[in-house]
Amino acid sequence: xxxxxxxxxxxxxxxxxxxxxxxxxxxxxxxxxxxxxxxxxxxxxxxxxxxxxxxxxxxxxxxxxxxxxxxxxxxxxxxxxxxxxxxxxxxxxxxxxxxxxxxxxxxxxxxxxxxxxxxxxxxxxxxxxxxxxxxxxxxxxxxxxxxxxxxxxxxxxxxxxxxxxxxxxxxxxxxxxxxxxxxxxxxxxxxxxxxxxxxxxxxxxxxxxxxxxxxxxx
Amino acid sequence: xxxxxxxxxxxxxxxxxxxxxxxxxxxxxxxxxxxxxxxxxxxxxxxxxxxxxxxxxxxxxxxxxxxxxxxxxxxxxxxxxxxxxxxxxxxxxxxxxxxxxxxxxxxxxxxxxxxxxxxxxxxxxxxxxxxxxxxxxxxxxxxxxxxxxxxxxxxxxxxxxxxxxxxxxxxxxxxxxxxxxxxxxxxxxxxxxxxxxxxxxxxxxxxxxxxxxxxxxx
DNA sequence: ATAAATTTTCATGTTTTTTTCACATATTTG
DNA sequence: CAAATATGTGAAAAAAACATGAAAATTTAT
Numbered sequence: 001x002x003x004x005x006x007x008x009x010x011x012x013x014x015x016x017x018x019x020x021x022x023x024x025x026x027x028x029x030x031x032x033x034x035x036x037x038x039x040x041x042x043x044x045x046x047x048x049x050x051x052x053x054x055x056x057x058x059x060x061x062x063x064x065x066x067x068x069x070x071x072x073x074x075x076x077x078x079x080x081x082x083x084x085x086x087x088x089x090x091x092x093x094x095x096x097x098x099x100x101x102x103x104x105x106x107x108x109x110x111x112x113x114x115x116x117x118x119x120x121x122x123x124x125x126x127x128x129x130x131x132x133x134x135x136x137x138x139x140x141x142x143x144x145x146x147x148x149x150x151x152x153x154x155x156x157x158x159x160x161x162x163x164x165x166x167x168x169x170x171x172x173x174x175x176x177x178x179x180x181x182x183x184x185x186x187x188x189x190x191x192x193x194x195x196x197x198x199x200x201x202x203x204x205x206x207x208x209x210x211x212x213x214x215x216x217x218x
Numbered sequence: 219x220x221x222x223x224x225x226x227x228x229x230x231x232x233x234x235x236x237x238x239x240x241x242x243x244x245x246x247x248x249x250x251x252x253x254x255x256x257x258x259x260x261x262x263x264x265x266x267x268x269x270x271x272x273x274x275x276x277x278x279x280x281x282x283x284x285x286x287x288x289x290x291x292x293x294x295x296x297x298x299x300x301x302x303x304x305x306x307x308x309x310x311x312x313x314x315x316x317x318x319x320x321x322x323x324x325x326x327x328x329x330x331x332x333x334x335x336x337x338x339x340x341x342x343x344x345x346x347x348x349x350x351x352x353x354x355x356x357x358x359x360x361x362x363x364x365x366x367x368x369x370x371x372x373x374x375x376x377x378x379x380x381x382x383x384x385x386x387x388x389x390x391x392x393x394x395x396x397x398x399x400x401x402x403x404x405x406x407x408x409x410x411x412x413x414x415x416x417x418x419x420x421x422x423x424x425x426x427x428x429x430x431x432x433x434x435x436x
Numbered sequence: 437a438t439a440a441a442t443t444t445t446c447a448t449g450t451t452t453t454t455t456t457c458a459c460a461t462a463t464t465t466g
Numbered sequence: 467c468a469a470a471t472a473t474g475t476g477a478a479a480a481a482a483a484c485a486t487g488a489a490a491a492t493t494t495a496t
Contacts, residue, residue: 068236136435137384137427149453150429150483186473187455193474208473210463367442404484405444411485428452428483443492454481461474466467 001115002026002044006036006062007051007077012100016049019104020111024171033057040066047115049107051077063094073114077102109179125160127218130202132160141200151176152195159206159216168213188213219333220244220262224254224280225269225295234267237322238329251275258284265332267325269295281312291332295320327397343378345436348420350378359418369394370413377424377434386431406431 003025005016010031017027028043030036034056040048048066052059063074076097095114098107125132129142139146139156148156154176159167169188173181192214196203205218221243225231228249235245246261248254252274258266266284270277281292294315313332316325340353347360357364357374366374372394377385387406391399410432414421423436 064236068240135384136382136433137430151454183454184456186457189473190455190475193476210472369443401443402445404446407484408444408486411487426484437496439494439496441492441494443490445490446488448486448488450483450485452481452483454479456479457477459475461472463470463472465470 001046002028003111004028004030004036004040004043004045004048006030006033006048006054006059008032008054009051012051012077015104016107019108023108023112025111033059033062036062037065040070040072045072047073047075047111049075049077049111053079075107075110075114112174112179123161125157127160127163127202127205130160130199130205130218132157141202146198148195148198151191152198155191155195156199159214160218163216163218166209166212166215170213172213219264220246221329222246222248222254222257222261222263222266224248224251224266224272224277226250226272227269230269230295233322234325237326241326241330243329251277251280254280255283258288258290263290265291265293265329267293267295267329271296291336293325293328293332324397331396341379343375345378345381345420345423348378348417348423348436350375359420364416366413366416369409370416373409373413374417377432378436381434381436384427384430384433388431390431 001024003020005013005020005027006029007013007016008031013029013031017029020027028039028045030039032054036048036050037057048063050059050063054062059076063076066072067074073095076094077100078097079100096110098110123132123134125134131140132138133140134157137153139148139153155172158172158176169185172188173185177183192206196206199206205216207215207217209215219242221238223231223234223238223245224247225234226249231247231249235247238245246257246263248257250272254266254268255275266281268277268281272280277294281294284290285292291313294312296315313335314328316328342352343350349358350356351358352375355371357366357371373390376390376394387403390406391403395401410424414424417424423434425433425435427433
């Protein structure tokens with residue numbers, strides 16, 4: 001997950017970067033609109049966080065140019081009040097906006113929300129006889145449909161899209177349940193249990209990573 | 219899909235063009251009514267987006283002349299309030315109108331809606347004894363005609379044309395009811411209910427996809 | 437204008453899913 | 467090996483999602 005942070009103030013870039021990295025994102029920076037456009041042409045970002053007021057080229061213009069070529073979600077930063085109406089009136093296809101001053105935590109939460117919304121759907125992931133067809137929203141084992149509950153389905157989808165990667169309970173909760181889930185960690189365990197059962201012989205591919213969480217490994 | 223955008227303000231033409239191109243449309247421009255008439259005689263457009271107030275020849279006159287010769291859908295642009303009533307009284311065969319200032323996103327949505335409305339289909343979809351003959355606009359089960367209401371028909375058509383694909387309530391609403399439906403999600407449920415009844419033994423092929431929506435699966 | 441048909445809303449009941457939690461089992465550590 | 471820590475599990479409670487029927491609102495036809 002690569003994110004481009006565009007702001008002319010280094011301090012802001014640094015803070016945002018730090019928090020995003022804590023959550024496992026890769027972050028690159030640009031200090032003005034021109035740089036932002038250039039970088040986003042050369043790289044594949046999953047999200048752009050863009051300030052509005054900047055020298056060289058402002059955020060609106062930069063977004064306009066980038067969106068012409070690439071379909072990347074954008075989160076806008078704006079000083080309180082100013083320029084705000086424009087954002088709404090001039091529909092640039094902004095995914096969300098945050099007004100300064102903002103809480104880094106909230107920003108990260110919003111970033112995650114956007115990424116989740118924009119997650120590509122309709123993929124078909126196959127691991128031997130285990131197939132997850134996201135378009136049909138269906139999981140089959142050796143051709144036979146398995147009746148997963150919604151949570152089980154989401155969990156499996158997240159697992160298989162992160163093959164070989166250990167996932168903490170917290171990570172699973174924020175990414176599948178949502179950042180606003182305030183329940184018990186261990187509810188993950190219960191779902192892993194039922195999912196393992198549902199997957200039959202493929203259940204074993206969800207491995208326990210002690211002290212951390214779980215991982216799918218095929 | 220080729221669209222002609224007619225407006226005397228270059229800025230508006232540019233913005234509209236930009237957004238339409240993002241959605242894969244080919245766009246040509248005209249800056250007044252005369253040009254518009256001329257261009258549309260020489261080219262085959264799938265849609266014309268026409269401003270009303272223009273020098274040389276206004277939008278009404280241009281549309282009238284074009285419609286005399288060609289059967290092209292037209293979307294009118296008008297400044298808020300002014301000239302507006304005329305559009306309704308004047309039966310020019312306008313397909314839709316948008317008042318300035320407008321959100322480009324909405325404009326594109328309306329363009330798509332018009333194009334979709336004007337698409338001739340006429341397919342015949344068969345699933346065992348269940349046949350949807352779009353040309354005749356009729357559904358039969360084992361040869362016997364079924365009396366579907368318009369909504370039921372549209373819903374079934376959308377379902378069967380998306381066999382094996384899970385469809386969210388939102389997706390169903392925007393594609394069948396239209397992007398401007400602001401009612402209750404759950405109205406979909408009610409229609410699914412009646413449709414299932416109408417389809418008798420074929421009702422079971424509309425499956426519930428919990429937490430998502432429904433899918434047709436034959 | 438009136439009646440009929442269709443669509444939408446909404447409250448209710450039912451089913452399914454999710455969460456919690458206590459206890460069992462397994463693993464690590466001193 | 468015992469204690470501490472972490473995960474597995476089953477069952478009950480809580481929550482959520484859907485199906486349904488009926489009434490209200492809207493649209494269409496007569």
